[in-house]
Amino acid sequence: MNPNFFQTPIDYLKGVGPNRADLLKKELGIHTFQDLLNLFPNRYLDRTQFYKINQLQRTGADVQITGKISHLKTVQQKRGKRLVATFQDETEKMELVWFRGHKWIRENLKLNEVYVIFGKTNWFNGMYSMPHPEMELLSSYEKGLRPAMQPVYPSTEKLNSKGISNRVINTLMQQLFLESKNNFSETLSKHLLESLKLIPKSEALVNVHFPKNQNQLARAQYRLKFEELFYIQLQLIRKNLLHKAKIKGYPFTKVGEYFNTFFKEHLPFNLTTAQKRVIKEIRNDLGSKAQMNRLLQGDVGSGKTIVALMSMLIALDNGFQACLMAPTEILSVQHYNGLFELCKDLKLSIYLLTGSTKTSDRKIIHKKLENGEIDILIGTHALLEDKVKFKNLGLAIIDEQHRFGVAQRSKLWHKNKLPPHVLVMTATPIPRTLAMSVYGDLDISIIDQLPPGRIAIKTVHRFDSNRLKVFRFLKDEISMGRQVYIVYPLIQESEALDYKDLMDGYESISREFQKPEFQISIVHGKMKPKDKEFEMNRFIKGETQIMVATTVIEVGVDIPNASVMVIESAERFGLSQLHQLRGRVGRGADQSYSILMTSHKLSEDAKTRLETMVKTSDGFEIAEVDLRLRGPGDLMGTQQSGVLNLRIADIIKDQDILKLARSCASQILKSDPSLSLPENLPIKSTYIQLTKYKNIWNYIS
Numbered sequence: 001m002n003p004n005f006f007q008t009p010i011d012y013l014k015g016v017g018p019n020r021a022d023l024l025k026k027e028l029g030i031h032t033f034q035d036l037l038n039l040f041p042n043r044y045l046d047r048t049q050f051y052k053i054n055q056l057q058r059t060g061a062d063v064q065i066t067g068k069i070s071h072l073k074t075v076q077q078k079r080g081k082r083l084v085a086t087f088q089d090e091t092e093k094m095e096l097v098w099f100r101g102h103k104w105i106r107e108n109l110k111l112n113e114v115y116v117i118f119g120k121t122n123w124f125n126g127m128y129s130m131p132h133p134e135m136e137l138l139s140s141y142e143k144g145l146r147p148a149m150q151p152v153y154p155s156t157e158k159l160n161s162k163g164i165s166n167r168v169i170n171t172l173m174q175q176l177f178l179e180s181k182n183n184f185s186e187t188l189s190k191h192l193l194e195s196l197k198l199i200p201k202s203e204a205l206v207n208v209h210f211p212k213n214q215n216q217l218a219r220a221q222y223r224l225k226f227e228e229l230f231y232i233q234l235q236l237i238r239k240n241l242l243h244k245a246k247i248k249g250y251p252f253t254k255v256g257e258y259f260n261t262f263f264k265e266h267l268p269f270n271l272t273t274a275q276k277r278v279i280k281e282i283r284n285d286l287g288s289k290a291q292m293n294r295l296l297q298g299d300v301g302s303g304k305t306i307v308a309l310m311s312m313l314i315a316l317d318n319g320f321q322a323c324l325m326a327p328t329e330i331l332s333v334q335h336y337n338g339l340f341e342l343c344k345d346l347k348l349s350i351y352l353l354t355g356s357t358k359t360s361d362r363k364i365i366h367k368k369l370e371n372g373e374i375d376i377l378i379g380t381h382a383l384l385e386d387k388v389k390f391k392n393l394g395l396a397i398i399d400e401q402h403r404f405g406v407a408q409r410s411k412l413w414h415k416n417k418l419p420p421h422v423l424v425m426t427a428t429p430i431p432r433t434l435a436m437s438v439y440g441d442l443d444i445s446i447i448d449q450l451p452p453g454r455i456a457i458k459t460v461h462r463f464d465s466n467r468l469k470v471f472r473f474l475k476d477e478i479s480m481g482r483q484v485y486i487v488y489p490l491i492q493e494s495e496a497l498d499y500k501d502l503m504d505g506y507e508s509i510s511r512e513f514q515k516p517e518f519q520i521s522i523v524h525g526k527m528k529p530k531d532k533e534f535e536m537n538r539f540i541k542g543e544t545q546i547m548v549a550t551t552v553i554e555v556g557v558d559i560p561n562a563s564v565m566v567i568e569s570a571e572r573f574g575l576s577q578l579h580q581l582r583g584r585v586g587r588g589a590d591q592s593y594s595i596l597m598t599s600h601k602l603s604e605d606a607k608t609r610l611e612t613m614v615k616t617s618d619g620f621e622i623a624e625v626d627l628r629l630r631g632p633g634d635l636m637g638t639q640q641s642g643v644l645n646l647r648i649a650d651i652i653k654d655q656d657i658l659k660l661a662r663s664c665a666s667q668i669l670k671s672d673p674s675l676s677l678p679e680n681l682p683i684k685s686t687y688i689q690l691t692k693y694k695n696i697w698n699y700i701s
């Protein structure tokens with residue numbers, strides 16, 4: 001067979017004229033034979049058994065029945081006519097109904113011959129009826145390649161209205177299989193097929209399009225899902241390995257004075273096992289000749305900052321500078337203050353650079369950076385400006401990565417001759433398996449353990465009608481010396497309204513919590529940075545007890561005395577945001593609370609979000625639910641990865657297959673990095689094709 005057979009334009013398939021070809025291209029992106037072959041069904045209708053008419057149930061499912069047509073009549077109705085056939089088996093009678101195509105049906109239907117009919121049944125006037133059934137004489141049904149499990153292919157309204165029904169796609173598929181004579185090349189190695197008991201490629205393709213039973217279908221799907229995930233993983237892992245081999249970094253050969261002194265004398269607590277493990281992983285990276293490119297995932301409060309600091313100390317020990325970039329001014333200031341305090345006995349120079357740094361100070365900082373008088377620079381994306389030049393930047397740390405894009409990350413890369421090591425920290429956990437697919441170019445470390453002695457935050461859901469009770473509770477807490485956050489949503493599309501809600505809320509809170517007994521801070525994005533900082537500081541110092549705010553406080557802010565987080569209109573927040581917000585409390589020794597306020601009108605998804613928040617505080621569990629609700633499309637980074645283009649596997653439901661695929665891919669690359677062993681030949685040739693195309697299904701056939 002012509003090796004390019006599968007690249008043949010779809011126009012050349014029997015049954016596809018120029019019009020159909022055009023529609024298939026536009027509506028389903030099917031340009032070639034291969035594209036059609038890799039159009040996998042969304043679902044299947046079960047034709048594995050025949051129902052008797054007296055067994056029918058009013059479930060609306062598509063079923064198949066054998067029987068004969070005894071009678072055909074045309075019934076006049078308000079608009080047009082309908083054609084009604086009386087259909088019967090040995091148990092009962094029912095009706096078949098057509099609203100269109102009468103002439104053709106009258107001419108072609110055979111009375112008193114056994115037909116297989118298939119379709120949705122309705123219960124009407126004491127009798128079952130089936131509108132527009134698919135039908136076929138039993139004699140031809142038995143001969144045909146008609147699948148017992150009827151695949152339902154993706155479709156569009158336009159395709160349907162232009163007559164390209166599922167049946168037509170199915171017929172085209174049959175034609176394609178006839179023409180291709182099952183000549184599909186195997187894409188996995190014999191070894192993989194045997195050790196994992198996978199069915200061969202050609203069998204999988206036949207059975208995914210024409211399965212005879214559930215069992216066959218399941219095996220076909222499993223094989224194709226594995227293949228899809230395997231090649232994505234193979235690509236990712238190889239990219240990562242190549243990166244390590246190619247991108248040279250500055251090796252930090254030693255752990256010296258700064259690190260050791262800090263570790264022995266100034267560490268304010270014992271590190272958790274998870275923190276120790278992660279520091280070790282980072283140390284290994286830094287010590288190698290390759291540039292580190294690592295993602296550190298850890299729930300809010302899991303203690304990422306200390307890990308960042310100790311990594312920076314290693315850089316300093318090796319004669320390099322380090323920087324830490326945070327997404328907001330407030331956070332940068334907090335990091336600066338915190339790290340300054342931790343390092344105050346270490347004799348190192350640490351500076352802060354943000355958008356509101358005065359020009360005169362800025363100049364000094366620029367100069368000191370360039371001549372190496374600054375060891376650690378902390379700040380916002382002001383750090384990225386071209387004017388900011390380091391003498392010898394060795395490590396760049398980015399906190400809360402989802403606020404920064406890939407482009408910004410790469411800007412940091414150019415701050416030294418060789419790219420500095422990069423550590424990206426995020427408190428938005430995503431399931432590990434997904435992270436492996438999404439951030440394929442990063443290595444991943446996870447802090448999956450909170451420091452000891454934390455008291456779990458109590459989370460409750462309250463309706464707006466219970467507001468007075470909630471206020472009373474807040475007063476009790478404040479009287480015990482605690483502080484309270486009240487957060488309002490602020491969404492770009494409804495910004496004006498949201499600000500009104502915030503100000504209305506602030507007013508009613510001010511009426512309820514009056515001076516001088518109560519002091520209230522308010523912080524939102526429309527305030528000048530100076531005023532924001534002033535208010536924030538009043539709260540940090542405990543001069544105010546209530547902080548009314550929009551989500552500016554979402555990320556990273558650490559005020560141990562704040563023990564209550566009230567979230568207004570909680571139904572409008574996404575799960576990860578709710579989780580982030582809740583993480584602002586529970587940082588001190590006291591019992592903390594999170595109160596989710598909503599109206600009574602809640603969508604199903606909103607209910608699930610609220611229930612999840614009340615039920616668990618495990619960031620990874622929350623991330624799983626979030627992913628299920630929103631799909632991977634909304635996750636940062638998924639756009640670039642292959643995750644969204646999955647044809648047959650499901651990134652959430654098929655996590656086990658994903659894990660297996662990843663470990664197989666990794667093993668193969670470990671034992672045969674260039675895929676040159678004869679047994680890996682099918683993998684190699686597929687892989688070579690794969691690097692040419694974006695979507696792996698463009699070459700897998």
Ligand code: ADP
Pocket residue numbers: 269270271272275298299300301302303304305306427451452556558587
């Ligand atoms: P996050 O991961 O959210 O950035 P932080 O680094 O801000 O968390 O740490 C949260 C709090 O926990 C800080 O007050 C920090 O000092 C404290 N902390 C971190 N690690 C430990 C530990 N091993 N033992 C006790 N407290 C710790």
Ligand code: MG
Pocket residue numbers: 304305399556
């Ligand atoms: Mg943090």
